[in-house]
Amino acid sequence: MSLKDLDVSGKKVLVRVDFNVPLDGDKKITDDTRIAKAAPTIKYLLEHGAAVILMSHLGRPQKKKLEDGSIDREAFSLSPIVPTLEDYIGCQVQFVHDTIGEDAKAAVAVLEPGQVLLLENTRFYSGESQGDQDLAKGMADLADMYVNDAFGTAHREHASTATVARFFDAHHKAFGFLIEAELNGAERLLNNPVHPVTAIVGGAKVSDKILLLEKLLDFADNIIIGGAMAYTFSLAKGGKVGNSLVEPDKTDKALELLEKAAATDTKVYLPVDTVVGKEFNNETPTKIVPAGSIEDEWEGLDIGPDSVSLFAGVIAESKSILWNGPMGVFEMANFAKGTNGIAEAVAQATQNNGAYSLIGGGDSVSAINQAGLAEQVSFVSTGGGAMLELLEGKELPGIAAIRS
Ligand code: AMP
Secondary structure (H helix, E strand, C coil), X not given: CEHHHCCCCCCEEEEECCCCCCEXXXXXXXXXXXXXXXXXXXXXXXXXCCEEEEECCCCCCCCCCCCCCCCCCCCCCCHHHHHHHHHHHCCCEEECCCCCCHHHHHHHHCCCCCCEEECCCHHHCCCCCCCCHHHHHHHHCXXXXXXXXXXXXXXXXXXXXXXXXXXXXXXXXXXXXXXXXXXXXXXXXXXXXXXCEEEEECCCCHHHHXXXXXXXXXXXXXXXXXXXXXXXXXXXXXXXXXXXXXXXXXXXXHHHXXXXXXXXXXEEECCCXXXXXXXXXXXXXXXXXXXXXXXXXXXXXXXXXXHHHHHXXXXXXXXXXXXXXXXXXXXXXXXXXXXXXXXXXXXXXXXXXXXXXXXXXXXXXXXXXXXXXXXXCCEECCCHHHXXXXXXXXXXXXXXXXXX
């Protein structure tokens, strides 16, 4: 059910948001994108007369306990989120240092329509990540309706993301606007995309992207492979990869993918040249060498300029584009040119040729932001792992629990 179909007026609505934002040593938020992205759903609910109860996780408090084995409630509290959230939604936010206990119930009991209450970190309970029924029931008992807008954790079967939804029937639960937009973005690529479809896949490891690559064979016309992943393909084809990051145990898989691609008429583009460095740092001496000719003691850290031209030409001819994973070690300026060149090409295809472009995956999102081009592509996903699983064709627990 869509949020707009729920009659939320006068109701208490429990909203699972993703406020898992990075905080510095002074508890200052260093990137508030997730809060900004959650704001439209919260504002809509307030404007339509709901009392809004927000819950989220923050960090991994169960993994970083205090010496006596207790939760470090101060380090992982959601309270530092409040001022930034208030700025985004334009109203006061109440905070309670409790999630489902008596204090939370008392705060919910007096919550009026048009008011917002933020509960404490859901991961203070070990049952959260186990999808615990009792914890989820405690959450569900707080509200009349449940809305899930935490796309970044939709691939987790947790109490607050999946189990809780099962305590509400189809007329009392919905996706928030962020999840809806993410689902629409993925569906635009997966269901009847406008061809030619080009997928650009990069990043560190073939092993992380095998399922995605296999799924892409179903609907992509072109697959561009960059990043360290490309060296495993190069090795599989008999190339020399020097000290590059490779997965020798995945060369069979790489060859199998190339064979399957040939059988399904999917064109696979691998880099034709590569920027190599002596060491893994930005100041290391570099040179450009043909792909498959990396000498010992050198390591491939970016795609070369001829690869950027080749890939940009394919991207320019595309009508649907998916980008997941950087072309090189873009965090270091001297090895960011390949990734930036691809970002340019994707932005141009979107702006000049009306291509639909989806940037999915944490690092490609940082890369498009770093290139200053996030506004010039069609959709930038907020969920790395969740978007990857969605594109792999998996049913995400947080999505399934709303639909069932
Ligand atoms: P992933 O999370 O799999 O998308 O991988 C992203 C990471 O891959 C980034 O941190 C990049 O720095 C890294 N990466 C990309 N290309 C290379 C390369 N040639 N060598 C080492 N790391 C790379």
